[in-house]
Amino acid sequence: MQRIRVVGLGPGPLDQVTMAAWRALTQASILALRTDRHPCIEELRAHLPAEVALYTCDDLYEAHARFEEVYAAIVERLIALAQRHGEIVYAVPGHPCVGERTTALLQQRSVEVGVEVEIVAGLSFIEPVCAAVGVDPMDGAQVIDAMLVARQHHPMVDVNLPLVLAQVYARWLASDVKLTLLNAYPEEHPVTVVQAAGSAHQRLISLPLAELDHGEHFDHLTSVYVPPLPPHSSFTALQELVAHLRAPEGCPWDREQTLASLRSDLLDECAELLEAIDAEAFVDDNSPAICEELGDVLLSATMMTQIATEEGRFRMADVVRGVVTKLIRRHPHVFGDVAVSGVDHVLANWDAIKAQEKTEKGMQSDPLxxxxxxxxxxxxxxxxxxxxxxxxxxxxxxxxxxxxxxxxxxxxxxxxxxxxxxxxxxxxxxxxxxxxxxxxxxxxxxxxxxxxxxxxxxxxxxxxxx
Structure with missing residues (x-):
């Protein structure tokens, strides 16, 4: 039988390795390490039998420019070792199924080549990071790879819940993460850089979000903790409140509303928003009033969507998915390979795409x-x-x-x-x-x-x- 046992090394020193992982490591005849850069490796080497064949994959990081290429190369090396030796142990930092892309790729590839993959659990980085900043993950903590957030223009998170950004391994990555987070969090929002969580070298650095990338305190053992914004700051908080108002124990007035009855309210709120914007012709900054009126418009839309949800028509996810899909489809010059020469060209494409959408729905296109x-x-x-x-x-x-x-x-x-x-x-x-x-x-x-x-x-x- 050809088998690869994927073993989690835990996030820090050797004493964080589980008993099952320890047995797998010390009984292995072929041991492959994803990386030699881990706090327990030096001590682990001293406990390994002299006859164990030890491999590392660090050289593949130097041989390839993109992480996906590195991970694919690691998987092929592991498959080749298993086919040659029958059974190998593959050791990875943390837990094999938490933030470890090679595990998922290996499981997919193993089905194709007929190699069995076994997971030997380990302590992930999540527990020591949460312990270091005093957060219970059961309170709704969000854990996201920093690279995913860095690619976004707005963080796809709930700002009313704790956030842990994992693997902030370089200053440039911290800078990209900061720019994304600033679209949802204020510059002065406090964040904590967590280094080597759970080890003797653990270090916490607290600073304002705007200064996150000031310094060189980033490596492969670095995470960033972003505490939640004050209560009632997220869109989901608004949805919960509106659903509560519409519930049997909610408000009699809100419960009586229908889509038709809220039409005039929506028009009134839009008019008040426009009035607040127009008022900036007479005041330097009317931001507080504009912010308040935008909230009222958002409340109207959320209330109408909640009513539709209760009536079984559609949910907020349908509303959001519909408009996001439509915007992507109507911006092929941003999300596709269409080239445009300017705003007029963009508008012409927009009209053409709208006409095509109507045709696909069996509707007659009317330019008016x-x-x-x-x-x-x-x-x-x-x-x-x-x-x-x-x-x-x-x-x-x-x-x-x-x-x-x-x-x-x-x-x-x-x-x-x-x-x-x-x-x-x-x-x-x-x-x-x-x-x-x-x-x-x-x-x-x-x-x-x-x-x-x-x-x-x-x-x-x-x-x-x-």
């Missing part, structure tokens, strides 16, 4: 679609004109110059203030004659959309006849 009926009248008019112009149904330049008196009133280079003044005065004039300007423009937009659609149908009919 996407103008929501509930939009304020001015925004409806702007979007309809923009879409009609893109479709060749409207010449906005000709339309803008159709009323010479209005052109003269605006002047050669009207700014927002001038346009706003004229709209204000038109609203006052409409009020004087008992006309609601918002309703008047909304009705006119509806009429113009019908005219534009009729023009499009006639053009399509002419093209078909030709």
């Amino acid at each position: 679609d996407g103008v929501a009926p509930a939009l304020p009248a001015l925004e409806k008019a702007r979007k309809l004109q923009s879409k009609a112009a893109k479709a060749g149904l409207l010449d906005r330049t000709a339309l803008a110059q159709a009323n010479p008196s209005l052109v003269a009133l605006l002047g050669d280079a009207p700014d927002e203030r001038r346009v706003g003044q004229i709209l204000w005065e038109l609203t006052a004039l409409a009020n004087l004659h008992g006309v609601n300007a918002e309703n008047a423009l909304r009705s006119y937009v509806v009429m113009m959309r019908k005219r534009l659609q009729d023009s499009q149908m006639q053009a399509n009919a002419s093209d078909s006849g030709a």
